[in-house]
Amino acid sequence: MDSFSSPSVGSSGQFNPDAFKDQLKNQLAQAYAEEFLETLRSKCFDKCITKPGTSIGGSESSCISRCMDRYIEATGIISKALFSASQ
Numbered sequence: 001m002d003s004f005s006s007p008s009v010g011s012s013g014q015f016n017p018d019a020f021k022d023q024l025k026n027q028l029a030q031a032y033a034e035e036f037l038e039t040l041r042s043k044c045f046d047k048c049i050t051k052p053g054t055s056i057g058g059s060e061s062s063c064i065s066r067c068m069d070r071y072i073e074a075t076g077i078i079s080k081a082l083f084s085a086s087q
Contacts, residue, residue, distance in 0.1 A: 040071050 048063035
């Protein structure tokens with residue numbers, strides 16, 4: 001596929017709304033995942049690494065692990081609540 005091709009335009013040159021929706025969903029999912037990981041990294045690093053150095057100590061490592069687990073769990077709970085409220 002060249003730089004001017006798009007999965008939302010078929011070989012006949014016709015716009016394909018289903019392909020466009022799929023492409024948009026994939027791009028949004030990727031953007032959400034990147035934002036989620038950046039937020040996770042930022043929050044847990046700020047909370048757990050109080051004195052940055054050349055290596056991470058055991059307590060810092062376990063703090064980051066727990067922080068990430070909690071953040072992922074909380075995000076899942078919030079997502080479930082939002083999706084169940086919208087249905």
